[in-house]
Amino acid sequence: MIATNNTPGPQTVLFAIPQSEWWHQTNMAVLRIETFGVEVLDDDTTLDFSSQTAFTGDTNPDGPEVGAFGIHTNFHLLPIVYLSGNHGTVKGLGTAWNRAAVEITGGSGNRVIGCNSSTVEVGWPVPGGPTDTLIGGTGAGEGNVLRTVRIGCHATDTVIVGNKLENIWLSGSEFCARPERTRIGGPTPEERNVISGFGSFGPEGVPEGQGIHIDWAKDTVIEGNYIGVTPDGAAVAPNNGPLGIWVSDSMDTIIRGNLIAGTRKVGINHYAGQVAGLSILLAAIGAHNDRVTIQGNKIGTDASGLNPLLTHSGIRVHSGTGNYACRNITIGGRAPREGNTIAFTETFGVGISYPAISTEVSGNSIHSNGALGIDLGPLAFLDGVTPNDSLDSDTGGGNEYQNFPRLAFVSRVGGAWFAKGVLRSEPNRPYRVEVFSSTEVDPTGYGQGERYLGEVTVMTDPMGRATFMLPLLPGARQDDWFSATATELGSLATSEFSRAIQAGPREAFPR
Numbered sequence: 001m002i003a004t005n006n007t008p009g010p011q012t013v014l015f016a017i018p019q020s021e022w023w024h025q026t027n028m029a030v031l032r033i034e035t036f037g038v039e040v041l042d043d044d045t046t047l048d049f050s051s052q053t054a055f056t057g058d059t060n061p062d063g064p065e066v067g068a069f070g071i072h073t074n075f076h077l078l079p080i081v082y083l084s085g086n087h088g089t090v091k092g093l094g095t096a097w098n099r100a101a102v103e104i105t106g107g108s109g110n111r112v113i114g115c116n117s118s119t120v121e122v123g124w125p126v127p128g129g130p131t132d133t134l135i136g137g138t139g140a141g142e143g144n145v146l147r148t149v150r151i152g153c154h155a156t157d158t159v160i161v162g163n164k165l166e167n168i169w170l171s172g173s174e175f176c177a178r179p180e181r182t183r184i185g186g187p188t189p190e191e192r193n194v195i196s197g198f199g200s201f202g203p204e205g206v207p208e209g210q211g212i213h214i215d216w217a218k219d220t221v222i223e224g225n226y227i228g229v230t231p232d233g234a235a236v237a238p239n240n241g242p243l244g245i246w247v248s249d250s251m252d253t254i255i256r257g258n259l260i261a262g263t264r265k266v267g268i269n270h271y272a273g274q275v276a277g278l279s280i281l282l283a284a285i286g287a288h289n290d291r292v293t294i295q296g297n298k299i300g301t302d303a304s305g306l307n308p309l310l311t312h313s314g315i316r317v318h319s320g321t322g323n324y325a326c327r328n329i330t331i332g333g334r335a336p337r338e339g340n341t342i343a344f345t346e347t348f349g350v351g352i353s354y355p356a357i358s359t360e361v362s363g364n365s366i367h368s369n370g371a372l373g374i375d376l377g378p379l380a381f382l383d384g385v386t387p388n389d390s391l392d393s394d395t396g397g398g399n400e401y402q403n404f405p406r407l408a409f410v411s412r413v414g415g416a417w418f419a420k421g422v423l424r425s426e427p428n429r430p431y432r433v434e435v436f437s438s439t440e441v442d443p444t445g446y447g448q449g450e451r452y453l454g455e456v457t458v459m460t461d462p463m464g465r466a467t468f469m470l471p472l473l474p475g476a477r478q479d480d481w482f483s484a485t486a487t488e489l490g491s492l493a494t495s496e497f498s499r500a501i502q503a504g505p506r507e508a509f510p511r
Helices: 049-056
Strands: 011-013 029-033 038-040 045-048 066-070 081-083 089-091 102-104 111-113 119-122 134-136 145-151 159-161 164-171 180-185 210-215 218-223 243-248 251-256 278-283 289-295 315-317 326-332 341-343 350-353 359-362 365-367 374-377 406-413 416-424 430-438 451-459 465-471 481-488
Touching (some): 045 049, 243 289, 278 289, 278 326, 315 326, 350 359, 416 430, 416 451, 416 481, 430 465, 451 465
Parallel strands (some): 029 066, 038 081, 045 089, 089 111, 119 145, 145 164, 180 218, 210 243, 218 251, 251 289, 278 315, 289 326, 315 350, 326 359, 341 365, 350 374
Antiparallel strands (some): 406 416, 416 465, 430 451, 430 481
């Protein structure tokens, strides 16, 4: 590496270590890291650990032929390879018995591909950190099998695609720049990361572990990944933790088109029998968690969206303290492929706690969950059905306990379906009422929403009352249960689902 770093032009380092010099492992060459990790300072340098295979053959069918082991005093604190030049590549590094296999501390356009190893770290605590880093790839053999990817301060434009991982961490702080413009996955199957096996136990046996943790980051896109499931999306992967995606204290996060299931872990020891699990957690602990969009995901199902995979809970929006809030949160949408499917969980579909007061829940398929489809609760808690109140004056709950509509009747006239009802809420305000149908009614009698059937915008009068009549989209059936939500169009705060009714002849309209 001394020669490489001092030789102009592109360099490729190849490996041809005789088996007579191997130690520690019989199926792979293991490098002895006795002083400091390998530093790649020169531009356009490739460390091709996979080249060892051409010399000794495929001695390790389950992984690469070259790994590394630190034997110096503090070996666990040092990475194997440091990349700080531009357009460097680490390819085919095997198991690393160190803190990290690769640490990218600077430069632009560095890549880590085809490795089967421990941890890749990207970032630097002072300005001038790495940019345009690629972890994995969409070509044959470019995806990595890694324990963890960590993206830290001053890292920008990092792309993580095509890998198999236990977890991914994005973590800045108030004392350094947030990681910015990170993309995890993408819209094509080749870009998908499969993230599973992230479970562990903390003190006293409390369940721990998350697939993706975004903390103090900006402009993050999490798209098209499989989290907590097998690579075919058909079953729950073993040893998952209780959190699929956790976003805290961040700005402008998009969670789109992912499959998240199997996020359920049972405690041991003093926590024996206690079950924990959230598919997506939004929290505000040391700063506001602002502008999160969650669209087109499947939660609690297999890849088809039709069959259940054991999952404890859906999406939770809350704050760790009362000082900061989750703000401007969008869950779903009415355009094609914007709605989420949140189904078959053991508890709630969407839970929103104070001081989260601007969470829009719209156009989703929320059904067959063990508790409420949408539950608004006080600080850090969920408390079941919240009854409507006069002029919607109650506060101190998620979305300020927005009142839900009341459906008077759903009826078929000729070949068309219609719904009529009334909303009683704050006076002189605009609201969007959405109507849904479900095959089964929630045990509380307050419906969930399996099929989105349309919307209407209403304006309440000075008494806080607005009636509505809307034709329904195709999909309604005679034996369905119908329910509705209301979203205040100023704050974009959505209510719980209304009491469910079945279709029938026109009833007397409520006064």
